[in-house]
Amino acid sequence: MGAFRAIVLRDLRVAFRRWSEVANPFVFFAVVVALFPLSLSPSAPELRSIGVGVVWIAALLSSLLALDGLFRNDAEDGSLEQLLLSPVPFGVTVLAKIAAHWLVSVLPLVLLVPLSALSFRLPASGLPTLAFALLLATPSLSVLLALGAALTVSLKRGGAIIGLLILPLAAPLLIFGTRATDFALHGEPVAGPLYLLAAMAAAAVSLGPPAVAAALKVGLE
């Protein structure tokens, strides 16, 4: 547990010293969201009908940009190898790094996405559900992103391929996330899709780190 906290704190400190690198994906998110009303018609009913999907997809795409800070920088300067050699179980190390990455690069989306949904004229009644669905979906997303980053950690340029690996696997998160939000907007009960998102988060956080750790070990050889 002490090691877990130490790694999280260290990663947070590293992230805040490179804050522009951390901020880039969020700026990207804002730009992508802004492009949709420009390319489609900016009338209110139309924006309302596409808004939920647009903000979810923009969040998914922007989170792909934040991956280099997760393992690559540490793998390149050798600190990841030191962590692998330390007596702390490597799965714990990986989980700590995923948690730190989630706090810095994914959690802000939970605030940012409902804000931008508001600009798509979505009624405010749906926003708490949207934020809560994001809160439940992002842990699984973080684990998937970590897996993509770990599988490509030894490649010189892994960026383009990660999207191809991760996005098909992230489809269920998108489906249930947008479903929950749609249900909320139409005043229907939202518990079903939210429970499924929570179940997937539990499965991803418990089963994911060993797979990520295995991929990293192969990558670091």
Add this chain to the structure above:
Amino acid sequence: MKLPRWFHQLGSPPYVYRLAERLSPWLGWSGCLLIAVGALWGLFGAPPDFRQGEVYRIIYIHPQTSYVGMMAYVVMAVAGAVGFIWRIKLAHAVAVSAAPIGASFVLCSLITGAIWGRPTWGTYWEWGDPRIMSQTLLLFLFLGYLALRASFEDRDKADRVSAILAVVGVVNIPIIHYSVEWWNSLHQGPSITRLDEPAIHASMLVPFLIMVAGFTFFFYWLLLNRLQGEIVERERDARWVQELVSGGRP
């Protein structure tokens, strides 16, 4: 516990190469025969459908390609897991051989589905259909696997990294399947794999099952052929491969 001898032999490339050489004509010919019989029976022997008329006859091609595509993914993931856990290189060779075959079958399934969709649903492609979407995602999983392999120089590393991806993907396949299933539906429900009696008449079911068997044999025939090629490429420095290539029997 002492493992039987054939189990150890399955880890030896020359043994498996020769086994594949012996088995593949049987699989290939019986597969072709079954497909020929099933296709003729399905096209001319089976009665036309009450509601869909003659167009339903694509049922003798389309579900089989989807099924083989999914089976190829499972073969790939299981072989990858075996190779990763026990470090058996031949298992990785099987996984690599299954991937492009599976991707082609999934592509065939999407194409035949589109051909069937036009007269029955009035559209080639329906974004809202769960089966189409889950097959499309399966195709992307295959393509991701192949792309990931292609980006590694070192074959050993590529084997083990892509095995992890295949296993994670197999965990996700049921999730993808059910998520799109609950999302929205136009595709007909299952009519063969139900626990009670099949929903189609025996005169249609028999050629259908013959085609399923034919496609399965055909898949394993392709798999063995690719596996032979893969083994020769991986073992190209071994004496037996050089003897094989230069004309003498190994």
